[in-house]
Amino acid sequence: MRAAVVYNEPVASRYSDAGEQAAVAGVLDAVNAVHKSLLELGHAVELVPLVLPTENAIARLKSLKVDLVFNLFEGFPGFPETEALIPETLDKMRVPYTGCAAEILRTALDKAKTKEILRAGGVLNPRYQLLTPKTVSTFRLRYPSIVKPHKEDASHGLTEESLVRDFASLERQVARISNAYGGAAIVEEFLKGREFNATVFGNSECSVLPISEITYSLPAGKPPILTFAAKWETGSVYFEGTKVVCPAQISEAERERIGQTALKALQVLGCHGYARVDMRLDSHNQVNVLEINPNPDISPGTGAARQAEASGMTYTQFVERIVRLALEKKP
DSSP states (O other): OEEEEEEEOOOOOHHHHTTOHHHHHTHHHHHHHHHHHHHHTTOEEEEEEEOSOHHHHHHHHHTOOOSEEEEOOOOBTTBGGGGGHHHHHHHHHTOOBSSOOHHHHHHHHSHHHHHHHHHHTTOOOOOEEEEOTTTGGGOOSOSSEEEEETTOOTTTTOOGGGEEOSHHHHHHHHHHHHHHHOSOEEEEEOOOSOEEEEEEEESSSEEEOOOEEEEEOOOTTOOOOOOHHHHHOTTSHHHHHEEEESSOOOOHHHHHHHHHHHHHHHHHHTOOEEEEEEEEEOTTSOEEEEEEEESOOOOTTSHHHHHHHHTTOOHHHHHHHHHHHHHHSOO
């Protein structure tokens, strides 16, 4: 086939000012690995980095003469809401593409909307509020709570100070998130149980890859949360003290319960292609969904790719499976 690997060019943005450029540049690891795998599979491959303005990026897409787009576009840096533009444009062009549809990307980016959809579908998730500096006095949740940007991914904005235990720290974090990322902060009651994530593959029929557990061995006083540093800042206390165990050391009953929660969450949301579900156990040992990540990072050695390897797939077989799922979908 003629395939194009479409991705966001890692350029300076508000993430650079926040010291979070590493998450933007990380897309290149996936681009290089996918490019290599597609060549190994015998496809003719074109790399297509996209930059603002949006009109030029869409015109570049419309100029492509390909059979498939491997979609690694995460939104223009600093504008995560633009992630949906690529599948939306490709649907109009009737060109097959990997991953989830535009409506799923838009929904999952809105953490509050996703939580309401999951709750309506019977999927447990932590209690929450959307707060701004003007409305923080209406806080009615229990401490400790965790404060996150309402519409970001890749752990942007998450530091050890994100876990708050009193009103003063809550007020400070809501102001920081609101000022740095715009709009409201989402505040959730913090769940202290074990943390897992699972990648689900499929369109009409879905399967769960081996489940991962996030484990923490941090110095006293450091909250066990997956901060930006834990993902992206090699050598930091959080990076060194946060490990992934895959497959997770759990019983078959626990594996079934966590896997079924991931499947139900994606079914309720309407995902197809591939997506990762982040989960944590509550005080009653029930599985709660923290976030849904459609089109998650597939760089070698991370998240979904690690789980694919644990299932017995090589990285190239993993890429091939993503391609097959894309070709199964009707444009």
